[in-house]
Amino acid sequence: MKIRAKIKDAGLKATPQRRLVYEIMQKLQHAPIDEVADEAQAAVPGINVSTVYRIMESFCEAGLLSKINHPNGKTYFDITTSEHHHIINEAGNVTDIEDAELTELIKERLKDKIGEGQIIEKISIQIITSEK
Amino acid sequence: MKIRAKIKDAGLKATPQRRLVYEIMQKLQHAPIDEVADEAQAAVPGINVSTVYRIMESFCEAGLLSKINHPNGKTYFDITTSEHHHIINEAGNVTDIEDAELTELIKERLKDKIGEGQIIEKISIQIITSEK
């Protein structure tokens, strides 16, 4: 689907800044805001960091992106929005792992360990790797 | 073991500030720095926030505490240092789950998905819960 259509389908106006940010995220797959902002500013000098923040946030709310809890403290964003897991290496680079069966298995195993009256919203596994 | 001994065994000097911070962490189990700092300042008015930051950091390096990737962006610390998992509820409160067998199972299942020449440093599952 074209970027313009994706953004509009998500209920947002397809501004040039949003189209650019989405395109950058399609390329990067996973990235912290400052990296996206740098790429954006390289492409279109006028674009502002706060705009990028607002766009990333609106994309998350609209279901176009998801957030990653990254060990380096910065907020990372992910072009993949379906339930999945992450491998994070020493450099902080993120790789996706899709394994719905595993997610289901964990959910089943831990479902009675969560509090009374609570439901599981999301399960995410982080695998931190280092050089052998 | 006494707090003083724990700190010294970890190779750090057992200053009053460190003993206090460790005691607070034993009570809270999981907490962000500002909460620890508030508790510390309530107990001993002179203690400084930057000191608490430095203490938490030194405790992590010394293996007395571990860091938690918390979805609210702040760094949370955990008195438990052995491999384990977390349930995080809507309020941001953290609960531990110990399940070494599950960790092993996941490790076995995903070991060939990590990159060439890499080893798994750590596996952590986060379960985000919400009200039913």
Next chain:
DNA sequence: GTGTCTGCAAAGAATTTGCAAAGAC
């Protein structure tokens, strides 16, 4: 046209750092 979005500059959180005095061992 109208309501949303952007740029800018300023404010606000969270965290770090430099340095001199204080304290642990």
Next chain:
DNA sequence: GTCTTTGCAAATTCTTTGCAGACAC
């Protein structure tokens, strides 16, 4: 006594906000 740690204030880094003009539809 020596080397580490602390307190303080200032600097950095990351993120959010207010507002006026610009733009999507």
